[in-house]
Every structure is written in structure tokens, then in C-alpha cells.
Amino acid sequence: MTRLFYCVAAFAFATLAPFARAQTAINSSAPGIQALNFGVGCGSAVPYPTNTDDSTPEPVFAYVITNPLAQFVSVHFVDFNLPKNDYVVLRAANANDPETTVVTYHGDEESGDFYSIALQTTSIIVEFYTERTDPSVGAQPVNTFLCMGFTVDSYRFLAQPALNGKSGQEEVCGADESQEAACYTSYTDAYQASKAVARLLIHKSTGSFFCTGWLIGSEGHVITNNHCISTQAHASKTEFEFMAEGATCATNCDKAFGCGGKKRASSATLIHADPALDYALVKLSINLSGEYGYLQLRDDGAKLSERIYIPQHPAGWGKHIAMKTDSGWGMVTSLTTSGCATNQVAYMLDTQAINSYKLIDSMQSLNILPENAIYKAPTQMPSTSPPTAAPTTAPTNAPAKKTTINGTIKSTATVTSVDYVDFKILSDANVELDILSMEAVTSGGSTRYVDVNGDCNAGYLDSSIALFSVDTRTGAMTGIAVNDNSSTGVGSADGSISKADSYLNVPLKAGTYRLAVSASGLTTAQAVKKQMPLSAKVLVCDKGISSYGNYRLTISSSATVTAVPPESYIGSQCNAANPNAPYNKCPYHREAALTTATGVEGTIVRSQNAVSVDYIPFTVPSFTRFTMELASYGSDDITGYKDVNGFCESAYLDGVVYLFRGKSSTLTAANLINSGDDDNNFVKRTHYHSISFRDPYLSLALPAGDYTLVVGRYPLSLEDAIARKSSTAVATLTPQSCGKASGRGHYLAILSASNKLAITSPRSFSGSRCPNNVDQPQHPTHIMGKSTDHHIAAKQEFLSLEQSLNQTADDASTCLKLLKKELSEYDSRHGHHFTNTAKSYLRSDMRAAKDTASDMKHVARKINKAHKPSRSEVESARNVMDATAKAMDILKTTARNYDKKNGKSTGVKGTIEHVVGENNNAKENKKGLFGTSDKNKDENRGGLLGMGNKDKYGHGNHGGGILGSSDTVESLVKSTLRDNFSLSPLSHQITVAGKSLSSSSSIVEKAKEAIHDVKDKLKTSPTHEGHHAKHPVYP
Incomplete structure (x- = not known):
């Protein structure tokens, strides 16, 4: 009981007294800094506990800090020296506070003098927990040359602009045309590049300041302004926050610390700072370039009238992107403007103070212009050598080892598939991911088509790719980078003829990764779900939207890469037997001739409340042209009624068919590929049995897989097809017998392909074949050009x-x-x-x-x-x-x-x-x-x-x-x-x-x-x- 009473007393003492002190003491000599003095041990009023009751999970000390003016609260610890298993926890004092971050500092993680991660709330609680054992059992490791415990001497609660002498010349002109970063997600390259931009919170002796910085190069360096970070002391007390932006375009992040992101580092090492050129280069203890990407400097200077955009954290707000002006796109307007210095690059895009070291990106090259507006162009080297090595230049030579993977993206009537290419990299290296697919080349107002991957197939797509790291224990996917269109000058080594082919070149740590491949516009959320809404970017020759499109992925790296293909590829058609060439604009496209035809008999039955629907499952073993003729309707509207299929019975229907991808037990609207009702091209075709345009006909290319043909009578809705019964107009329309409503109607579905299909009958046929087909139409019945002889x-x-x-x-x-x-x-x-x-x-x-x-x-x-x-x-x-x-x-x-x-x-x-x-x-x-x-x-x-x-x-x-x-x-x-x-x-x-x-x-x-x-x-x-x-x- 002695130990338990001590803990409770310590808790009461630590929480009651500070309330009044924290509530009233909100003035200080420097803006946003409030002095305090509390702690445990090291001469504080609360001694360090000698031992604890291990069964009590409550803190042995707690202190509440409340400040109604606070933008955030960041506590300054001094003399932090705890045993390994003892720790301090900081969290919002109110359980319903929107700030849900809980910060923990163990004795083996931090020591000495540091600032805690800023919590965006007006009230926090500082709690101290100890798992210190009884001295007779053993003690935890601790620095015995320092007193044990910690002290808090102040906290920060406001940040202000980090200005230089010319910041007054930086302002919004007219209406602010910069927008939330999420408003530009459709500008894929610009938005992806903006992920490398970070919001900085820097604690100095004169206060706390917001700045903007961004990852430069592939080794974890960040560049910002000298007036933000000019000393190692500044770098050591800087918080780096990434992806601080709104979830949607409508999210308002226009306030200091608006739309919090991920705080990935709380200190950095200063590499070099130059007050004349007003830049500082620091390096983080963690390399985040593989997660957020990175930017590079461009060798040549800015170009007049070049389109530019600026991702930024103006005034410490959530991320904005300035891309448009009051009258058009942001552009370079001058290369010789004076003001802050001579020969400046001028532009008209909205920025504000604290948008320190503005990232002015070229829309053409997506690299950073070396001549930044209001700053002198860095045409001369710094006068002093950096204290440590600067970032190495990005590799310019193509990596030696290449892995090639083929795949096919498939579409139904509502969704487009997403392929996964999983790969492992055995050592840290740059990895190049290059898609080859687009076969259309437009020039001079005309379009020609090229078989870029040599597979004798004109199916292709305008691609998008999304790269993820994969946790092999849980399977969790973490997004790294997304690309839609390749930039100028890259991505053509694989034979690509279009910028629509996606391309990424990223530094990766050794580990497991997943590349999602699909059509243009793919988002990370869709990639995770492994499907996207039906895309109009999956095409075949000049015929528009297709049910499939092929691609080739080339993975290049100096490291050893092992990859698992998605097994979606339909295969090369160059060796197709007796090939047809159905597309005039793409003479290289080949499809094997139809060689098999299978008739499937069935009967659609009318009951009191519904009309039946038949399912005909079948499996396609390899890519094929597939046709389906449904022969049933018993009249050609000219010569009267005929026994179409030789069943010696007038029982027919006005047929409707739906074709789904997948087994019959799992049909959904998302699986629908095609449907057919009346055959608008009936008079142009040669038919097996059909004599009426009311009989549906399908013709399309099908990749290997399971399919289900659904047969019913008009009207058959998609919902009824899936429900396997038709409840509309049950008492009228077909089935009919000699023009009158009847209880049943027979059909013959003739499925043709270039290879043998595994077909399952619906087992619904209730008629019989007659020995002599009375009044059967004398159409020639052929299978792929051969008569239906005894052998067939x-x-x-x-x-x-x-x-x-x-x-x-x-x-x-x-x-x-x-x-x-x-x-x-x-x-x-x-x-x-x-x-x-x-x-x-x-x-x-x-x-x-x-x-x-x-x-x-x-x-x-x-x-x-x-x-x-x-x-x-x-x-x-x-x-x-x-x-x-x-x-x-x-x-x-x-x-x-x-x-x-x-x-x-x-x-x-x-x-x-x-x-x-x-x-x-x-x-x-x-x-x-x-x-x-x-x-x-x-x-x-x-x-x-x-x-x-x-x-x-x-x-x-x-x-x-x-x-x-x-x-x-x-x-x-x-x-x-x-x-x-x-x-x-x-x-x-x-x-x-x-x-x-x-x-x-x-x-x-x-x-x-x-x-x-x-x-x-x-x-x-x-x-x-x-x-x-x-x-x-x-x-």
C-alpha cells in the first residue's frame, strides 16, 4: 500500500497545481514561447520513484498544459535521462480532441535537450510511466553520470513567418489562384512531384517559424532557405512534415498547421547554408525519397514563356499548388528582371511569405529551374566547400539488368482490371519501371498503328502505374509513386512511341514491392482494390474501346530483381493457325480462324409468376475470336412459321443474351462483358440456323478464362439475368407457338471459336429431335467451311x-x-x-x-x-x-x-x-x-x-x-x-x-x-x- 499511495499522491500533486499555472501564464518575452518548470527527479519537486507496483498501469506523474491561444503545443525537454523501460507520453488532454497523435519517448530513444513533436491542440497532458524494478532484483541501464529524470522548461504554441529582407516583395497579386494540392490530382506528374514538398516547423531562440522545403536527390537531402535554417542548432530543432494537405479539393487547409500530414523527422544534419543565395541543404536521418519521391535540378536555365507551377506551404497552411494566374497558365515572363538581384527569372504565380525556398517546377521537364524568382541564379559555385558530401547526381546510364514481363488488361462493361507485378530487389538501388503499350501514332492529322511489342495483336492501352512497398508479414501496401504519362526524354529505350506509356525511375531499398498496372487515370485506392471504373483507354486498333489491351513492362536495375508476372497475358498471335486480319488499319493483327462450333439446346419456360433464364457456362483455354448465334425465332416475317432447329414443334422465343466473365455462381453486374438482342447486321451474315433478325448474335475476342452465357427472352434486364428469372410481362410476348403465347420456347445456341471450348449444358431442353425436319429452312449448315458430316x-x-x-x-x-x-x-x-x-x-x-x-x-x-x-x-x-x-x-x-x-x-x-x-x-x-x-x-x-x-x-x-x-x-x-x-x-x-x-x-x-x-x-x-x-x- 505504501507504493500505491505514493503513486496516487504524485499524480494528484502533479496534476492539480499546474492547472492554474498553465492557464494563467500565457505571456512571454518571445512570441509563441511560454516558460515553465516541472519535471521528475534531477532536483525537481517530484523525486524519481525508487520502485513501483507493476500491476498499476497508471502514470506515476502527470502534468496538464492548457493555452487557448495555441496553434500547437511542443514541449522543450532538458536533462532528459531515463532508464530504458521508463518513458514519457504526450497526448491531447481531451479524449474527444481531433488531435489523436500520441507521442512516446523512451529512455533509450531520447536524451538531453530536445523539442517534442508538435501536437495541434490547445491542451496536452504530459505523463510519466516507469517500469523500474525493485533494486534487489536489478536495475535498468541508465547514464549514472547524470541525474535520473527529466525537466520541462518551456513550450512553444505559435509559429510565425520566416522572412528575409525582401519578403515584403512576395505577395498574392489579385485573386489568389493557388489551390489545394488535391485540386490538381488529375495533373498526375505535377501532383506526384509535389509529394516531395514538406512543411517545416523550426524552433529558434526568437520563436518558432514555418517554412517550405523539399526532397532533392535520392539520398534523403532536403533543401530550404538560409533564412529558415542557417545553423546546426536550427537544423537540430526542425520538424519535417510530409503530405500535409487536404483529402479533397473542397477541403479548406488555409490556416497555420492546417490539414496535418505525417511528421517524419524532428531533426536534421546541416550540410551547407549560403546566406547570399539564401539556401540551406540538410540531410535527414531517414531517407524518404523512396516513399515520397524526390526532385532534381535542371542543367539548363529557365526558358521564356515556359509553363511552370509551384507546390508550397504558404503561411504554414496545408499544401497548395499554384499553376494558374488570373488570366491563364503560370509562365516565365522574364529572364532579366531586377529587384532583389540582377538577371532574375520573373513569373506571375501566387505565393506568400513563409513559402520559403519556392519550388518552381517546369511543366515540361518536371525538374527544378535553377534560376528561382527573387533569388539570384546560382551560376557560380558557393565560396566555401560544404562540410560533408552533397547529394550525388542521379544515374544517367541505363541499368544493366533487365526483366521483361507481358500482361493484358481486361475490361467488362463496367470495370477495368488492374494487374499486379510483384518483385523483390536484393539490394538498395535505382529501379526503372517502363511500360510499352501504345500502338497509335498521330502526326499531320493522321494516325497510324505500329505493333510495338511484336505480338501480332492490336490491343493496347493508355497506361497508368502505381508503385507500392509490401509488408511481407501482413500484406499491407504502402504507396510510393504513381505515373500516368512519361516525361520528355525518358521511357523510350524499350521501343515506346508515345508519352502515354508510363514510366518511373525511383531509388528503392532492398525489399518487396508491387507495381499496379492499368489504364490511364488509375488512383492508388483503385490499385489497392485491383479494379477501376470502365476505362475508355483500353483500345484495339482504330475501333475504340476494347475488352482487352496488352502491355510489356521492363524492369531495369543494377541490383538483382526477381519478378512474378500477373499471368494475364493472352499471348502472341503471330503463330495463329489460318489467321484472319479483321482490322484494315492494323494489318499486323492476327486472329486464328474459327474451327469449332458447338450447339447447345435449351428451353425457356413460362410459369405463372416468371419466365426462366438459362445459364451456359464455358471455359476458353486460350485467346480466341468467339461468336454466338442464338437460333430460335420461328418466323422470318415473310414466309410464315418454320421449324428452325428440327424439333418438330413450334416453340420459340425472341431471345436476349448476356455474356459475363466468371463462373455462373459468381455473376455480378461488374462481370458483364457484352449483351445482344436484335441482330442489326443480320442480312450481312451467313447463318447456321437462324432465320430472323430477332435472334441475337455476338462476336468478340475473348482472353482465356471462365465465362457464362445467359439466355432469356425479351424483355430481359441485367438484374433479371443475374437473378436467373424474368418477372416482366410474364403473361405476354414470347415464348410463343405459331404467334400465340405458349408455355415454352426452344433455342439452339451455337458457340464458335478457334479452339475447343469446355461447355456445360443448361439441362433445360424439354423438346426432342424429329427424324425428318419438316419445313426446316434450307440454309446450308456449315462449321467453319466444312459440312456437318458424320465425323464432325x-x-x-x-x-x-x-x-x-x-x-x-x-x-x-x-x-x-x-x-x-x-x-x-x-x-x-x-x-x-x-x-x-x-x-x-x-x-x-x-x-x-x-x-x-x-x-x-x-x-x-x-x-x-x-x-x-x-x-x-x-x-x-x-x-x-x-x-x-x-x-x-x-x-x-x-x-x-x-x-x-x-x-x-x-x-x-x-x-x-x-x-x-x-x-x-x-x-x-x-x-x-x-x-x-x-x-x-x-x-x-x-x-x-x-x-x-x-x-x-x-x-x-x-x-x-x-x-x-x-x-x-x-x-x-x-x-x-x-x-x-x-x-x-x-x-x-x-x-x-x-x-x-x-x-x-x-x-x-x-x-x-x-x-x-x-x-x-x-x-x-x-x-x-x-x-x-x-x-x-x-x-
């Missing part, structure tokens, strides 16, 4: 077989996962948590079933790699299907054995079956994996003869009834398999694929096919489960 038909059916095998394998895996979950719930319901669980009893059989089903993928791969379709693939598919069916039946048998082992009653019906000995597998085949004849009847039975309560246990067929089954594992397994898995689509496709192989099969082969066909018709008749399963896709 077979290839399409085997493609469908491959897809069906993969889909069935996926369905089996999903079903078994669901079964596993259902068994866990069954065990929980019956209190089987550790032993004798149904889940563990069936585990090995479920694993075997999963392995057997996964063999379908192996057969699918075999079909994919086969040179041509063959009967061996058909037999392999049939064998693996039969093995899967057997594995699923074993699950039911194992489940029945588990029930018997646990004495589960199977009801009267089950008992009779057991006595009579009916083959349960045979019965299950009537209503299981290959279809069910009485599924609807079974599900509708209730009461004593069926299910007393369908949802009693959360499973449709698990409960009740004298003749029904009890809550058994067998019934659970049967219902789960029946409701979630079917082999009938695969069985049907196996038969169809076998029949497509040869028109001259042997008698035996035809007999086998006939038998299988009969079986399939029985299994998949309209009254059986699985009738609406997947149908084959064909050209």
Missing part, C-alpha cells in the same frame, strides 16, 4: 460425353459430401457421438464410391486427348458408370446392415420385403440412380400409409407410417442419393456417342446399340426422374 457430329457428341462425365463426377462428389453431413446429423439426433456412428460405419464405402466416381474424370481426360472418337472410349465410359452405380448400391446395402445391427425397425413394408426376399437393388433401380417411375406418388403419400410428417426429421423420406420406413440410415441414404444424384444423363450420352461413331456398324454392334437405346428410353422417359437432365451439345 461424332466429335461433338464425344465432347458432350466428356462434359457429361466431368459433370457426373462433380455431382457424385457433391452428393457424397451432403450424405456425410446428413449422417452426422443422424448420429447427433440419435446420440451417437463417439462410438457406433453411422458416419464411421459407412466411411470406407463412401470413400470407395467417391474414388470410383472420380475415375470418370480420368475417362473424360482420355476422351479429351484422343486423336479421334473411338468405341473404346464409349466402353470405358459405360464401365465406369456401371462401377459408380454399383458403389452407390453398396452404400445402401451397408446402410441396411447398420440398421439391422442396431435393431432398427423397417416397418411392415420392410418386414414383408425381407421375408419374401425381394431384390432391393432391383427395386432401387426403378426409382434410384437411373430414374423413378412413381416418385411423385411416393412423395404425395401421407398419414398411416406414408409419411406422417414429411419434415419430422429434416429428411423427406425418413419418417413414419405403418407401411413406410422408420427413421433409418437406409432410408436416409436412399433419399439422399435419389434426390441429388442421377446417372441417366450420362447413360443417355454414352448411347448417343456410341451411335455417332459409324453409319456402317456391324450387325452385332447395331444390336448392342439398339439394346442400350431401349434401356435409355425406359430410364429417361418423361415419367422418370432425370428426363430434364443434360442433353448433348452439337454443332
Whole structure:
């Protein structure tokens, strides 16, 4: 208790008395300086504590400073000498104060005489914490030659202009045309250069002063005025604050210390100061040039009428940029003006006092003019040598090591992608990041196109890049630099023909970095999100906005650089097979000829409240030209109604399609690439089946990836396409039959590409093909110039077989996962948590079933790699299907054995079956994996003869009834398999694929096919489960 009482007493003593003293003593001999005298130890009224109670987190001393006139509060410490783990904390006294910075000084971080970081508030609290241990245990390291503790002898609360003798000649002329820095973010180069400009707060014996300075060179030097910093004492007591600017153009930062930034240093080393030329060069203890960039001096002098701009902190305000005058752009108006000195550069841009060492930048070179207005041009060297080395000149020779990376930026209808190029640099060095993309060259009023990167593709972009450092532990990204257009004289070494190609040359520390690449106008926030709004700067030849644009990044450095490409590049098209050249202005552009066409059948159905929408997912393996013809509308408006697709039924729709990038499960408006309704160029095209302009048509180049084609009927909104149902005009319009509203309409979507697409059918088709296509239009049906002969038909059916095998394998895996979950719930319901669980009893059989089903993928791969379709693939598919069916039946048998082992009653019906000995597998085949004849009847039975309560246990067929089954594992397994898995689509496709192989099969082969066909018709008749399963896709 003695130690705790001492801490509380010290706290009370330290906080109560100073209040009155700090509130009243606000006058001093120098402006903005207030004398004080408090502290701990070293002769202060409060002795240094000998030991503390480690369980109490409260400070052992606290002192509040309040001054209603303060712009800020910066405390002056003297005799600061604390043990390593003891520390002082400074923060705003009011918990609701906008100033949230908390400053901490540990004993091993500061010592002696220094000023604290300025806190922008009128009241602060100084708190002292100690973790000093009991002397019997051990003491913390401390300078034993000095007394232990600290003293505060004053604080600063106001800053004033740092003026020289000619500052009265510097003023705003007319209306102040300088603006908040954020107003010029669209002037990317100027704004990025302004990041190197800092607000300085300098504490001198005569008061505190605001100045402007900026990073010069790549080694962490800062240049400002001699009348700001002229001695090492000034440099040692200067605070350097970067990015002190408003977040938006509308933010008002027009006050001293307005719009606080990041205070990155509180002292510097003076390199050289020259009173005649009024400049001072200092070096920070931390090199910030890699974070904020840096500026360089230009060799040649200013040029008359040259456009200039001035980033500045006028009067200590938040950062402004002066770029315009009352009548136009800021320019150099004279090279021979007198006044402060002879042969001065004159300009008309608004600056104020305290805008010390104005940064006058050329808009052309983005370098600093060596002849600054109101200061004598530095045409002669300083009379004395600098005490330490000045910044070295920036490297002029291109670094030796180069890494080249290709990528493609892609756009949807609403967003443009952002590529990430991650790279590591193994040692400190300058790194050059150079983009090559623009292929348009305009001169003399005409534009020509050049294949700058030699990839035989005319997709390009007007680029932007953003460079970030990456924390490898957290993945956090910290912005370093952004560039849109390259400056004159740089960025052309890679073959660039346009300034629109982005370029950066920055000094970097060894570490991990990320370069974001996208279209012009990219912001750092968009780069972090990895997408930007749809850009009009992603182009192809002279055709305007494109869905893709290629670029090449060259990383050059003297250090070793390892980079990871974004894997977005569509690849060179120079070796495209039988290439087309679709763009007259870009004859170098090549696209492989279309070689495959796949027809996908589907049916759009009208219900009472909505009209259905179909999804057709497909995967593009490599860059291709893609076309889609939707053949459905049954009239050409001239000759009447026709059976367009040979379905022997008048059932059609006025189609609408949407094309999305991505899988069907993740569609959003941001994924939309294209859409189609009426085909405005219908009469110009050669069609497969379509006879009406109402059938939509798409043609576009697609990079590799997953896509989803959405098919519906007019009107189909984007929202309804994503929702997968149309709720507009449900009772009217199409689907139609011979001009009258009907319940369904069929379509054939014909997808063509230069390479094989992996397509998944929507499984919605409810029609049938007729043997003779009555009234089918006599349009030639061709695939890429070849007739739809027997061989091509077979290839399409085997493609469908491959897809069906993969889909069935996926369905089996999903079903078994669901079964596993259902068994866990069954065990929980019956209190089987550790032993004798149904889940563990069936585990090995479920694993075997999963392995057997996964063999379908192996057969699918075999079909994919086969040179041509063959009967061996058909037999392999049939064998693996039969093995899967057997594995699923074993699950039911194992489940029945588990029930018997646990004495589960199977009801009267089950008992009779057991006595009579009916083959349960045979019965299950009537209503299981290959279809069910009485599924609807079974599900509708209730009461004593069926299910007393369908949802009693959360499973449709698990409960009740004298003749029904009890809550058994067998019934659970049967219902789960029946409701979630079917082999009938695969069985049907196996038969169809076998029949497509040869028109001259042997008698035996035809007999086998006939038998299988009969079986399939029985299994998949309209009254059986699985009738609406997947149908084959064909050209």
C-alpha cells in the first residue's frame, strides 16, 4: 500500500497545481514561447520513484498544459535521462480532441535537450510511466553520470513567418489562384512531384517559424532557405512534415498547421547554408525519397514563356499548388528582371511569405529551374566547400539488368482490371519501371498503328502505374509513386512511341514491392482494390474501346530483381493457325480462324409468376475470336412459321443474351462483358440456323478464362439475368407457338471459336429431335467451311460425353459430401457421438464410391486427348458408370446392415420385403440412380400409409407410417442419393456417342446399340426422374 499511495499522491500533486499555472501564464518575452518548470527527479519537486507496483498501469506523474491561444503545443525537454523501460507520453488532454497523435519517448530513444513533436491542440497532458524494478532484483541501464529524470522548461504554441529582407516583395497579386494540392490530382506528374514538398516547423531562440522545403536527390537531402535554417542548432530543432494537405479539393487547409500530414523527422544534419543565395541543404536521418519521391535540378536555365507551377506551404497552411494566374497558365515572363538581384527569372504565380525556398517546377521537364524568382541564379559555385558530401547526381546510364514481363488488361462493361507485378530487389538501388503499350501514332492529322511489342495483336492501352512497398508479414501496401504519362526524354529505350506509356525511375531499398498496372487515370485506392471504373483507354486498333489491351513492362536495375508476372497475358498471335486480319488499319493483327462450333439446346419456360433464364457456362483455354448465334425465332416475317432447329414443334422465343466473365455462381453486374438482342447486321451474315433478325448474335475476342452465357427472352434486364428469372410481362410476348403465347420456347445456341471450348449444358431442353425436319429452312449448315458430316457430329457428341462425365463426377462428389453431413446429423439426433456412428460405419464405402466416381474424370481426360472418337472410349465410359452405380448400391446395402445391427425397425413394408426376399437393388433401380417411375406418388403419400410428417426429421423420406420406413440410415441414404444424384444423363450420352461413331456398324454392334437405346428410353422417359437432365451439345 505504501507504493500505491505514493503513486496516487504524485499524480494528484502533479496534476492539480499546474492547472492554474498553465492557464494563467500565457505571456512571454518571445512570441509563441511560454516558460515553465516541472519535471521528475534531477532536483525537481517530484523525486524519481525508487520502485513501483507493476500491476498499476497508471502514470506515476502527470502534468496538464492548457493555452487557448495555441496553434500547437511542443514541449522543450532538458536533462532528459531515463532508464530504458521508463518513458514519457504526450497526448491531447481531451479524449474527444481531433488531435489523436500520441507521442512516446523512451529512455533509450531520447536524451538531453530536445523539442517534442508538435501536437495541434490547445491542451496536452504530459505523463510519466516507469517500469523500474525493485533494486534487489536489478536495475535498468541508465547514464549514472547524470541525474535520473527529466525537466520541462518551456513550450512553444505559435509559429510565425520566416522572412528575409525582401519578403515584403512576395505577395498574392489579385485573386489568389493557388489551390489545394488535391485540386490538381488529375495533373498526375505535377501532383506526384509535389509529394516531395514538406512543411517545416523550426524552433529558434526568437520563436518558432514555418517554412517550405523539399526532397532533392535520392539520398534523403532536403533543401530550404538560409533564412529558415542557417545553423546546426536550427537544423537540430526542425520538424519535417510530409503530405500535409487536404483529402479533397473542397477541403479548406488555409490556416497555420492546417490539414496535418505525417511528421517524419524532428531533426536534421546541416550540410551547407549560403546566406547570399539564401539556401540551406540538410540531410535527414531517414531517407524518404523512396516513399515520397524526390526532385532534381535542371542543367539548363529557365526558358521564356515556359509553363511552370509551384507546390508550397504558404503561411504554414496545408499544401497548395499554384499553376494558374488570373488570366491563364503560370509562365516565365522574364529572364532579366531586377529587384532583389540582377538577371532574375520573373513569373506571375501566387505565393506568400513563409513559402520559403519556392519550388518552381517546369511543366515540361518536371525538374527544378535553377534560376528561382527573387533569388539570384546560382551560376557560380558557393565560396566555401560544404562540410560533408552533397547529394550525388542521379544515374544517367541505363541499368544493366533487365526483366521483361507481358500482361493484358481486361475490361467488362463496367470495370477495368488492374494487374499486379510483384518483385523483390536484393539490394538498395535505382529501379526503372517502363511500360510499352501504345500502338497509335498521330502526326499531320493522321494516325497510324505500329505493333510495338511484336505480338501480332492490336490491343493496347493508355497506361497508368502505381508503385507500392509490401509488408511481407501482413500484406499491407504502402504507396510510393504513381505515373500516368512519361516525361520528355525518358521511357523510350524499350521501343515506346508515345508519352502515354508510363514510366518511373525511383531509388528503392532492398525489399518487396508491387507495381499496379492499368489504364490511364488509375488512383492508388483503385490499385489497392485491383479494379477501376470502365476505362475508355483500353483500345484495339482504330475501333475504340476494347475488352482487352496488352502491355510489356521492363524492369531495369543494377541490383538483382526477381519478378512474378500477373499471368494475364493472352499471348502472341503471330503463330495463329489460318489467321484472319479483321482490322484494315492494323494489318499486323492476327486472329486464328474459327474451327469449332458447338450447339447447345435449351428451353425457356413460362410459369405463372416468371419466365426462366438459362445459364451456359464455358471455359476458353486460350485467346480466341468467339461468336454466338442464338437460333430460335420461328418466323422470318415473310414466309410464315418454320421449324428452325428440327424439333418438330413450334416453340420459340425472341431471345436476349448476356455474356459475363466468371463462373455462373459468381455473376455480378461488374462481370458483364457484352449483351445482344436484335441482330442489326443480320442480312450481312451467313447463318447456321437462324432465320430472323430477332435472334441475337455476338462476336468478340475473348482472353482465356471462365465465362457464362445467359439466355432469356425479351424483355430481359441485367438484374433479371443475374437473378436467373424474368418477372416482366410474364403473361405476354414470347415464348410463343405459331404467334400465340405458349408455355415454352426452344433455342439452339451455337458457340464458335478457334479452339475447343469446355461447355456445360443448361439441362433445360424439354423438346426432342424429329427424324425428318419438316419445313426446316434450307440454309446450308456449315462449321467453319466444312459440312456437318458424320465425323464432325461424332466429335461433338464425344465432347458432350466428356462434359457429361466431368459433370457426373462433380455431382457424385457433391452428393457424397451432403450424405456425410446428413449422417452426422443422424448420429447427433440419435446420440451417437463417439462410438457406433453411422458416419464411421459407412466411411470406407463412401470413400470407395467417391474414388470410383472420380475415375470418370480420368475417362473424360482420355476422351479429351484422343486423336479421334473411338468405341473404346464409349466402353470405358459405360464401365465406369456401371462401377459408380454399383458403389452407390453398396452404400445402401451397408446402410441396411447398420440398421439391422442396431435393431432398427423397417416397418411392415420392410418386414414383408425381407421375408419374401425381394431384390432391393432391383427395386432401387426403378426409382434410384437411373430414374423413378412413381416418385411423385411416393412423395404425395401421407398419414398411416406414408409419411406422417414429411419434415419430422429434416429428411423427406425418413419418417413414419405403418407401411413406410422408420427413421433409418437406409432410408436416409436412399433419399439422399435419389434426390441429388442421377446417372441417366450420362447413360443417355454414352448411347448417343456410341451411335455417332459409324453409319456402317456391324450387325452385332447395331444390336448392342439398339439394346442400350431401349434401356435409355425406359430410364429417361418423361415419367422418370432425370428426363430434364443434360442433353448433348452439337454443332
